[in-house]
Amino acid sequence: MDINDEKLIKLFHSRGFKVTPQRLGICNYVLKSTDHPSAEKIYSNIKKKYKTISRATVYKTIALLKEMGLISELNLNTTPSRYDPNQNIHVNIICPKCNSISDYESEVVEEFFLNLKSELDNDILGQNLDVYKICETCSKKK
Amino acid sequence: MDINDEKLIKLFHSRGFKVTPQRLGICNYVLKSTDHPSAEKIYSNIKKKYKTISRATVYKTIALLKEMGLISELNLNTTPSRYDPNQNIHVNIICPKCNSISDYESEVVEEFFLNLKSELDNDILGQNLDVYKICETCSKKK
DNA sequence: TTATCAATTAATAATCATTACTCTTTGATA
DNA sequence: TATCAAAGAGTAATGATTATTAATTGATAA
Ligand SMILES: [Mn+2]
Ligand SMILES: [Mn+2]
Ligand SMILES: [Zn+2]
Ligand SMILES: [Zn+2]
Numbered sequence: 001m002d003i004n005d006e007k008l009i010k011l012f013h014s015r016g017f018k019v020t021p022q023r024l025g026i027c028n029y030v031l032k033s034t035d036h037p038s039a040e041k042i043y044s045n046i047k048k049k050y051k052t053i054s055r056a057t058v059y060k061t062i063a064l065l066k067e068m069g070l071i072s073e074l075n076l077n078t079t080p081s082r083y084d085p086n087q088n089i090h091v092n093i094i095c096p097k098c099n100s101i102s103d104y105e106s107e108v109v110e111e112f113f114l115n116l117k118s119e120l121d122n123d124i125l126g127q128n129l130d131v132y133k134i135c136e137t138c139s140k141k142k
Numbered sequence: 143m144d145i146n147d148e149k150l151i152k153l154f155h156s157r158g159f160k161v162t163p164q165r166l167g168i169c170n171y172v173l174k175s176t177d178h179p180s181a182e183k184i185y186s187n188i189k190k191k192y193k194t195i196s197r198a199t200v201y202k203t204i205a206l207l208k209e210m211g212l213i214s215e216l217n218l219n220t221t222p223s224r225y226d227p228n229q230n231i232h233v234n235i236i237c238p239k240c241n242s243i244s245d246y247e248s249e250v251v252e253e254f255f256l257n258l259k260s261e262l263d264n265d266i267l268g269q270n271l272d273v274y275k276i277c278e279t280c281s282k283k284k
Numbered sequence: 285t286t287a288t289c290a291a292t293t294a295a296t297a298a299t300c301a302t303t304a305c306t307c308t309t310t311g312a313t314a
Numbered sequence: 315t316a317t318c319a320a321a322g323a324g325t326a327a328t329g330a331t332t333a334t335t336a337a338t339t340g341a342t343a344a
Contacts, residue, residue, distance in 0.1 A: 128272040129270075307325105
C-alpha cells in the first residue's frame with residue numbers, strides 16, 4: 001500500500017473519523033511495515049514519537065485500519081496477533097523458530113485463488129494462506 | 143482419521159504416554175469431530191461422561207494430540223482456537239456470521255499445494271488455508 | 285477567532301482463553 | 315501388591331485484548 005498523510009487524511013474524513021497525530025503516526029508505520037508487526041511492536045515504535053500514547057489507542061487504530069480494509073489481522077499459533085498491510089493475494093511464510101513472517105506472491109498462488117473462488121461461487125469474503133517453513137537466517141545457524 | 147481405542151492405546155504406549163479413560167474420551171471425541179470444536183466445546187462434551195474432568199486435562203490432551211500430529215489448531219480472528227482432526231490438505235471455509243467451519247477439498251487445492259511446495263524447495267512444515275464465506279444456513283435467513 | 289461538543293485520548297480496570305502450579309490419584313511395571 | 319513417575323482435579327496466574335472513565339482535542343459554525 002503506497003500511502004501518504006494526504007491520502008490518509010482524505011480516507012479518515014470520508015469515513016467521518018477524526019485525524020489525529022497519533023492515528024497518522026500509527027497508520028503510517030503499519031501501512032509501510034513489511035515485517036507483519038504485533039500490536040506491541042507498533043506500540044513501542046510509536047511511543048518513540050508520542051511518549052504518552054496508550055496501548056488502547058494502538059488497538060483502536062488497528063481496528064480502524066481493519067474496518068477500512070487497509071490491513072488484515074494474522075492469527076497464528078503463536079500469540080499475539082500480527083498485522084499485514086499487504087492486501088494482495090499472497091502466502092504468509094512463517095518461521096516457527098523465530099516467528100518472522102514474509103510474503104510470497106506467485107502465479108501459482110494467484111491462479112489457485114482464482115480457481116478456488118470460481119469453485120466457491122465467487123463469493124469469498126476474505127482469505128488467509130499460511131505456510132510454515134524455517135527461514136534463511138534460522139536454517140543457517142545449525 | 144479413522145481411529146479406535148486399540149489404535150489410540152498403541153499410539154500412547156509407543157510414545158510413553160499413559161492411557162487414561164479421560165484421554166481416550168477426549169481423543170475419540172476430537173478425532174471423530176467434523177465441526178472443528180473449541181476447547182470449551184470439547185470440555186462440555188466430555189464432561190457428560192466424566193463429571194469431574196478439568197479444563198486443564200482437556201488442554202493438556204489437546205497438546206498431546208497436536209504433538210502426535212493428529213490434529214491441528216486453527217487460530218481464527220474469532221477467539222477461541224478451534225481444533226481440526228482432518229490432516230489432509232484442505233481449505234477451511236469459515237462463516238463470519240455463525241463461526242461454523244467446514245472442510246473443502248478439491249483437485250485445485252491439492253495441485254496448488256504441490257506446486258507451492260515445489261516452489262518453496264519442498265520443505266514446508268505445515269500450512270493453513272482459510273477462506274471466509276457466508277454458510278448455507280446463514281445465507282438463507284435474510 | 286472562539287465556543288461548542290462529540291470524538292478521541294491516556295490511564296486503568298476488566299475480561300477471558302490458556303497455562304502454571306499444587307496436591308491427590310492412578311496406570312504401568314516388577 | 316508395592317512402588318513411583320505421570321496424570322488428574324482444582325485453582326491461581328498470565329497475558330493479550332477490550333471496556334471504562336475522565337480529560338483533551340479536532341471539526342464545525344457562529
Ligand atoms: Mn503478508
Ligand atoms: Mn478443517
Ligand atoms: Zn527464523
Ligand atoms: Zn453461518
